[in-house]
Amino acid sequence: MLRESREAFRRFWPLTRGDRKWLGAIVACVVVAALAETAAILLFGQLTDHALKAGSLAAFWGPAGAWLGVAALAALVGYLGNSLATWTAERFVLRLRAAVFRHVQDLPPHFFQRHRQGDLVERLTGDVESIEQLVVSGVVGTVSAGFSAVFYATAAFWLRWDLALATFVLAPLFLLAARRFSGRIAEASRDGRVADGAITSVVEESLGNVVLTQAYNRQCDEERRLDREARAWLRASVRGARLSEMYEQCVEVVETLCVLTVIGFGVWEISAGRMTLGQLLTFAAFLGYLYPPVRNLGRLGLTVTAATAGARRIGEILDAEPAVTDPTTPVPAWPVHGRLAFHRVSFRYPGARRASLRNIELTAQPGELIVITGPSGAGKSTLAALLTRFYDPSAGAITLDGVPLTDVPLRFLREQITLLPQRTLILNGTVRENIVCGRPGASADEIERAARNAAAHDFITALPDGYDTHIAPGTAALSGGQLQRIAIARAMLRTSPVLVLDEPTAGLDAVAARQVVQPLRRLMSGRTTIMITHDLSLAPDADRILVVDRGRLVETGTHTELIARDGAYARLAAPLPETATGASSPEDTMILRW
Numbered sequence: 197m198l199r200e201s202r203e204a205f206r207r208f209w210p211l212t213r214g215d216r217k218w219l220g221a222i223v224a225c226v227v228v229a230a231l232a233e234t235a236a237i238l239l240f241g242q243l244t245d246h247a248l249k250a251g252s253l254a255a256f257w258g259p260a261g262a263w264l265g266v267a268a269l270a271a272l273v274g275y276l277g278n279s280l281a282t283w284t285a286e287r288f289v290l291r292l293r294a295a296v297f298r299h300v301q302d303l304p305p306h307f308f309q310r311h312r313q314g315d316l317v318e319r320l321t322g323d324v325e326s327i328e329q330l331v332v333s334g335v336v337g338t339v340s341a342g343f344s345a346v347f348y349a350t351a352a353f354w355l356r357w358d359l360a361l362a363t364f365v366l367a368p369l370f371l372l373a374a375r376r377f378s379g380r381i382a383e384a385s386r387d388g389r390v391a392d393g394a395i396t397s398v399v400e401e402s403l404g405n406v407v408l409t410q411a412y413n414r415q416c417d418e419e420r421r422l423d424r425e426a427r428a429w430l431r432a433s434v435r436g437a438r439l440s441e442m443y444e445q446c447v448e449v450v451e452t453l454c455v456l457t458v459i460g461f462g463v464w465e466i467s468a469g470r471m472t473l474g475q476l477l478t479f480a481a482f483l484g485y486l487y488p489p490v491r492n493l494g495r496l497g498l499t500v501t502a503a504t505a506g507a508r509r510i511g512e513i514l515d516a517e518p519a520v521t522d523p524t525t526p527v528p529a530w531p532v533h534g535r536l537a538f539h540r541v542s543f544r545y546p547g548a549r550r551a552s553l554r555n556i557e558l559t560a561q562p563g564e565l566i567v568i569t570g571p572s573g574a575g576k577s578t579l580a581a582l583l584t585r586f587y588d589p590s591a592g593a594i595t596l597d598g599v600p601l602t603d604v605p606l607r608f609l610r611e612q613i614t615l616l617p618q619r620t621l622i623l624n625g626t627v628r629e630n631i632v633c634g635r636p637g638a639s640a641d642e643i644e645r646a647a648r649n650a651a652a653h654d655f656i657t658a659l660p661d662g663y664d665t666h667i668a669p670g671t672a673a674l675s676g677g678q679l680q681r682i683a684i685a686r687a688m689l690r691t692s693p694v695l696v697l698d699e700p701t702a703g704l705d706a707v708a709a710r711q712v713v714q715p716l717r718r719l720m721s722g723r724t725t726i727m728i729t730h731d732l733s734l735a736p737d738a739d740r741i742l743v744v745d746r747g748r749l750v751e752t753g754t755h756t757e758l759i760a761r762d763g764a765y766a767r768l769a770a771p772l773p774e775t776a777t778g779a780s781s782p783e784d785t786m787i788l789r790w
């Protein structure tokens with residue numbers, strides 16, 4: 197555990213860069229505060245022996261004034277030190293969270309499929325904060341407590357070394373108690389965090405799935421799921437609290453033992469005339485000041501081990517590699533025409549046993565429309581993921597205007613390729629903000645023109661606040677087709693020459709699908725378009741249709757050619773008997789065919 201804590205510390209310490217001078221200032225405040233406390237204790241001894249015992253008011257004023265001055269100084273440095281410590285600690289959390297978040301944002305889709313969202317949320321909140329305790333508070337606390345302990349112990353030795361020695365013989369008991377509890381407390385803390393993440397996940401998944409829950413009367417199952425995780429959390433936190441309390445009480449007993457030893461020794465020394473009451477009280481006061489830092493050192497040990505559990509969970513995220521990286525020698529930006537080519541591209545998802553794409557050959561000239569179709573699981577969305585460089589091919593290469601995508605700076609590449617994913621992505625913001633994110637800085641006129649072209653302007657202006665209506669993922673009071681048209685307006689604003697449409701009519705009924713067809717045609721015009729779809733209503737417009745099955749290209753040609761060939765595509769595009777589908781137009785039957 198100690199080695200792991202050291203490694204975690206080494207990993208996260210660099211994030212304190214820029215704040216180390218403040219850490220130094222905090223430690224300086226602690227030193228001054230300890231010096232002030234020491235002066236106060238000595239003044240207390242003086243007061244006892246010269247004013248209290250002698251009953252002299254004249255001897256009171258001097259030490260009392262000095263004590264007040266020292267107390268004011270201690271208050272000032274205490275305030276400064278604590279404020280600085282909080283500021284530095286929060287800045288560290290801010291920086292660490294930003295760093296982890298930045299890293300998470302570049303991770304590939306399969307990372308998010310393998311981690312529950314709630315667990316990731318917990319890591320970015322609770323675990324990030326726990327690392328602060330390891331690094332900033334940990335360092336400040338250890339240095340402060342260590343310094344104070346040494347300082348007060350030295351003062352106690354200086355006052356009466358024999359008495360101090362007798363007391364310190366009991367010191368290892370503190371360490372023993374801390375050692376005994378640290379491992380188990382760390383384990384309870386780790387279990388608590390895992391359970392916290394699981395609770396967040398269950399709540400998030402259940403709320404996101406509330407329609408399924410209500411429609412299928414799954415409320416009790418969801419409650420049971422939450423109850424199971426909540427009980428795990430309850431067990432872990434009660435266990436953690438019990439262990440911490442046990443530790444605290446053990447420390448209390450050890451402290452009482454120490455105090456009794458001092459008093460016993462002191463009584464003996466005073467009765468033998470070798471010590472004054474003032475000296476004994478001063479000594480006891482030093483011990484009183486010595487215990488909190490010693491206690492803190494022990495508690496810090498526990499906090500550090502618990503924080504190490506959080507560090508391990510953050511480490512797991514930071515160790516996850518992005519699937520793609522920027523080229524080391526990128527090609528300079530060029531005016532992209534939009535010629536796309538797949539050269540014998542194969543791809544297998546990380547950790548998957550089978551390849552999802554094999555030997556795909558595809559070329560698209562600037563402005564062409566390529567429709568890719570095939571059964572579910574054939575690999576169509578995977579093609580889109582490779583095109584937008586969420587992944588790189590395992591074999592073969594993809595080129596844009598003849599340049600391998602791996603040589604193109606990621607940012608530039610994604611500016612050239614507009615993706616309209618299967619699930620309409622909506623940001624938490626106004627309709628206007630949702631459209632303008634296609635090209636930040638676009639004028640109101642450009643936004644409106646894009647919305648008109650996307651056949652969205654009329655329904656947007658009919659909304660209560662028009663373009664300023666607030667929408668959010670999952671809560672938007674708009675239909676699937678309307679959201680899709682907002683997404684099309686967003687894509688319209690972009691000036692990218694390549695368009696990748698992944699099931700642009702998925703989830704829309706025949707009427708809504710028809711409503712997006714015209715906007716889509718306008719969007720595609722002049723752009724190289726790769727349209728992945730089960731809906732073959734736009735297939736006759738395509739310059740080429742590719743039929744993919746189990747990762748392989750099984751047919752290529754225009755709609756007319758492929759119908760004439762009477763192969764897989766012809767079977768897919770053939771209208772179904774009306775009675776079987778209830779569909780009323782050839783377009784509808786094609787939508788339903790897959």
Ligand SMILES: Nc1ncnc2c1ncn2[C@@H]1O[C@H](COP(=O)(O)OP(=O)(O)OP(=O)(O)O)[C@@H](O)[C@H]1O
Pocket residue numbers: 305306309545546548552570571572573574575576577578579
């Ligand atoms: N992250 C992943 N890890 C492993 N395998 C994956 C992953 N994502 C997809 N696959 C697999 O890759 C294959 C192709 O999936 P893909 O999503 O590309 O199919 P699709 O043709 O788009 O299907 P649909 O039409 O249903 O969307 C499937 O067998 C799928 O199980």
